[in-house]
Amino acid sequence: MLITADWAVPVSSAPIRDGAVVLRNGLIEAVGPADGLAKKYAGVPRHDHPGCIIMPGLVNAHTHLALTCLKGLLPPQPFAEWIRRVPQAMLALNRDDLASSTALGAANCIQAGVTVVGDIAHGPESAAIAADAGLGGQFYWEVLGIPAKQIDDYLDAIEFPAGRSGFTRRLNCGISPHAPYTSGPELIRAARALAAERRMGFAVHLAESVAETQLLHDGSGPLADLAKRLADGFEPPCKTPVAYMEMLGVLEGAVAVHCTQVLPVDIPVLARRVRGVVLCPRSNAHLNNGVAPAEKLGKGGVPLGLGTDSLASNETLDLFEEARALAEIAPGLGAERLVRMMTDEGAQILGLGDVFGSLARGLQADIAIFRIPHSKDPYEGLLQHAGRRSLEAVLSAGLWRILHGQPTFPVSFADRGSQLASMKAALALDDSHTASAQPTAPLRA
Numbered sequence: 001m002l003i004t005a006d007w008a009v010p011v012s013s014a015p016i017r018d019g020a021v022v023l024r025n026g027l028i029e030a031v032g033p034a035d036g037l038a039k040k041y042a043g044v045p046r047h048d049h050p051g052c053i054i055m056p057g058l059v060n061a062h063t064h065l066a067l068t069c070l071k072g073l074l075p076p077q078p079f080a081e082w083i084r085r086v087p088q089a090m091l092a093l094n095r096d097d098l099a100s101s102t103a104l105g106a107a108n109c110i111q112a113g114v115t116v117v118g119d120i121a122h123g124p125e126s127a128a129i130a131a132d133a134g135l136g137g138q139f140y141w142e143v144l145g146i147p148a149k150q151i152d153d154y155l156d157a158i159e160f161p162a163g164r165s166g167f168t169r170r171l172n173c174g175i176s177p178h179a180p181y182t183s184g185p186e187l188i189r190a191a192r193a194l195a196a197e198r199r200m201g202f203a204v205h206l207a208e209s210v211a212e213t214q215l216l217h218d219g220s221g222p223l224a225d226l227a228k229r230l231a232d233g234f235e236p237p238c239k240t241p242v243a244y245m246e247m248l249g250v251l252e253g254a255v256a257v258h259c260t261q262v263l264p265v266d267i268p269v270l271a272r273r274v275r276g277v278v279l280c281p282r283s284n285a286h287l288n289n290g291v292a293p294a295e296k297l298g299k300g301g302v303p304l305g306l307g308t309d310s311l312a313s314n315e316t317l318d319l320f321e322e323a324r325a326l327a328e329i330a331p332g333l334g335a336e337r338l339v340r341m342m343t344d345e346g347a348q349i350l351g352l353g354d355v356f357g358s359l360a361r362g363l364q365a366d367i368a369i370f371r372i373p374h375s376k377d378p379y380e381g382l383l384q385h386a387g388r389r390s391l392e393a394v395l396s397a398g399l400w401r402i403l404h405g406q407p408t409f410p411v412s413f414a415d416r417g418s419q420l421a422s423m424k425a426a427l428a429l430d431d432s433h434t435a436s437a438q439p440t441a442p443l444r445a
């Protein structure tokens with residue numbers, strides 16, 4: 001199949017005016033000027049998209065697809081309150097509810113041009129549903145709230161895959177100890193060791209809130225009781241969150257999510273150790289968690305990705321809306337870097353740079369096509385105009401998922417199921433708000 005547009009933006013190489021991409025057997029076969037490729041591949045089915053830009057399928061490097069049904073239920077509030085209310089809502093949901101919520105999240109991703117996610121999984125549904133929906137990426141099974149010695153039993157209980165059976169180049173699994181205040185130091189180390197042993201991805205929410213910084217500084221603040229209950233063996237290290245993780249020896253190759261609360265001294269440590277930092281500016285704003293020093297991180301040599309986080313703390317899973325929010329607070333990054341963050345740089349952070357994230361021969365045939373007004377600079381054009389409202393088409397693994405702006409798969413089924421889940425979650429939140437005793441269990445534990 002030959003697909004042409006006004007511009008092809010391969011990301012790994014310079015934009016091509018009147019460009020085209022050739023797809024074969026679920027992979028990218030060739031990228032170049034449309035005229036030349038049309039001659040070389042005469043006779044293959046051709047799709048022309050005048051007025052459009054072709055780019056790689058987007059990489060949303062931090063999602064919680066299972067939390068999609070919480071959209072609109074948790075208004076802006078202090079982080080320490082919000083983090084308690086999410087499990088209160090989720091504990092009201094059964095597996096069907098979680099599956100519907102995840103399916104709607106996956107559909108929302110595709111409908112925004114995203115074909116790759118770095119998802120925090122609470123059980124088996126995320127990877128399975130994502131595979132059906134056409135998403136690929138890393139699925140980080142989350143562990144928290146237990147002593148380190150229980151990690152194997154816990155992973156069994158949340159159906160963490162024992163091996164790579166069922167996993168492919170598109171679909172990968174990893175581990176995420178949630179955060180320093182819900183996972184004790186030995187649990188974080190055990191999760192890191194397991195990820196290294198099995199050559200899997202490792203991600204952690206890090207330096208997200210002032211409350212986390214305060215807890216790690218002197219053990220005080222609104223997360224202290226949560227840490228006492230969930231983070232077995234935690235003692236305040238009197239360090240920044242980044243320095244704490246470095247002290248534990250777990251930063252090497254890690255994906256650090258958020259990093260709003262980092263000091264200048266932390267930046268070289270991150271640059272030296274982590275696979276990358278995933279920024280989630282709209283979630284940070286929703287929970288008043290401050291602003292990550294994105295430009296300083298970028299200039300300091302830290303690979304950067306972009307994530308929407310979940311709809312428990314964001315309005316949409318539209319990654320270009322996230323990029324525009326980041327451009328406002330970090331204009332120095334520029335349009336090209338922002339596009340890289342949501343394509344090849346994001347894919348590399350997830351450890352999947354040789355599978356996704358650019359239009360290059362041999363990579364997965366994951367393509368997003370946006371209707372963009374004529375622009376001399378396609379990166380600027382994308383940053384200003386791309387998003388779910390200008391989405392023309394999406395392919396993943398060479399299959400059309402969106403064509404002429406419309407999904408090729410049913411969305412209404414997931415939408416109805418997710419609405420039911422949303423109602424149950426709303427009732428649980430209402431009950432917990434009025435109840436004197438607060439539920440204490442972590443999600444699915």
Ligand SMILES: [Zn+2]
Nearest residue numbers: 064205309310
């Ligand atoms: Zn998150």
